[in-house]
Amino acid sequence: MSLLAITQGDPAGVGPEIVAKAFRDAPDDLRGSFVAGDVATLRRAAQAIARPGVPSLPVAQITTPAAALDAPPRCVPVLQLPGIPGPQPWGRVNAEAGRAAAHSVVxxxxxxxxxEVAGLVTAPLHKEALAAAGVDYPGHTELLQAEAAAHAGVPLAEMPVRMMLANDELRTVLVSIHVSLRAAIxxxxxxxxxxxxxITHAALSRSLGRRPRIAVAGLNPHAGEGGLFGREEVEHIAPAIAQARAEGIYADGPHPPDTVFMRARAGAFDVVVAMYHDQGLIPVKYLGVDKGVNVTLGLPLVRTSPDHGTAFDIAGQGLADADSLIEAVRMARKLSA
Structure with missing residues (x-):
């Protein structure tokens, strides 16, 4: 069985809790997985999810990733990372929490x-905490891109990546990720x-085993109405689609962004390429954040994550839902097979 590393996420948020819940509630799915992080942080998380009448969740320190294969069901194997900060105050942005989260991801x-591992599943981190820790990248995607580029010995521009958010009903891939709306345009x-x-064609061809049907959303209302509401569709999006088709890619559009996601959900397309972050993520998250999985495309590694954040408002209360993390583990297992 291939090994999966699960990062602990921001220790001030719900990441460690949902990781603990996943090992408790989905032992078959978590077999062969381990946490890269801090043992004390995961033990505190296991205490946070404890309930009367429910057996306590053991947290075991392991010294090698392979030792996770010997961990019993409903036990959290943690590879203690040297120099990683320990437990941090619940629900507060702080630099040590950001440093711990980044250390685990790196x-x-x-x-x-x-x-050494087949892939990684990342629990939520907090972008303000990353910045407070002096991390130069705004989120997981950019940090992983930088690590992959450094490993390959190429400039960042030569390691292009894209974010895909997917659930059982809809997939969407974004042209831009964590930038302002002005920069996204x-x-x-x-x-x-x-x-x-x-990138979308290459990644989904591997996972689907066939050429994916890609719908392309416009940027402007009604996909620009032939240039009446903006020129991006005419000058940039349509020419890109034409070139993609010339390369054998099934690309269709640009389609009005207010209806294309419904068509994809109904089965007309396998994925929608959206022009910016919220345009693509709102439709998927509306269908339920408990089932959405974030997949980074274009990397020479498998990376998935739940599609929600650190939820500081409920951190430490044992209330956070682990379903999205469990789905992310299942997706990583499938992609790394």
């Missing part, structure tokens, strides 16, 4: 790039849209 990414270029189509 270790897991390097292990995956070195072939500027990112709608023929080059970026074509690159997104190429």
């Amino acid at each position: 270790w897991a990414a390097r292990a995956a790039l070195a072939g 500027e990112a709608v270029t023929q080059t970026n849209v074509l690159q997104t189509l190429r």
Whole structure:
């Protein structure tokens, strides 16, 4: 069985709790997985989810990833990372929490790039805490991109990545990720849209075993109405689609963004390429954040994560739902097979 590393996430948020719940509630799915992080943080999380009448959840320190294969069901194997900060105050942004989260991600990414694990599943981190810790990247996707580029010895621009959010009903891939709306509009270029189509085609061809049917959303209302509501569709999006088709990619559009997601959900397409973050993520999250999985496309490693954040308002109360994390583990297992 292949090994999966699960990062602990921001220790001030719900990440450690949902990781503990996943090992408790889905032992078959979590077999062969381990946490890269801090033992004390996971033990505190196990206490946070404890309930009367429910057996306590053991947390075992392991010294090698392979030792996770010997862990009994409903036990959390944790590979203690040297130098990682321990438990942090619940529900508060702080630099030590951001440093702990980043440390866990970097270790897991390097292990995956070195072939020591088959993939990684990342629990939520907090972008403000990352910034407070002096991390130069705004989130998981950018941090992993930088690690992959450094490992390959290439400039960041030569390691293009894209975010895909998926559940059982809908997949969407984004042209831009964590940038301002103004910057996102500027990112709608023929080059970026074509690159997104190429990355989406390559990734889904592998996972689906066939050529994916890609719908492309417009940027403007009604996909621009032939240039009446904006020129991006005419000058950038449509030419990118034409070039993709010339390369054998099934790309269709640009479609009005207010209806294309419904058509994809009904089965007309396998995935929608969206022009910016909220355009693509709102439809998927509306269908239920408990089942959505974030997949990073374009990396030379498998990475998935739940599609929700750190939920500081309920951290430490044992209330957070682990379903999305469990789905992320299942997805990583499938992609790494």
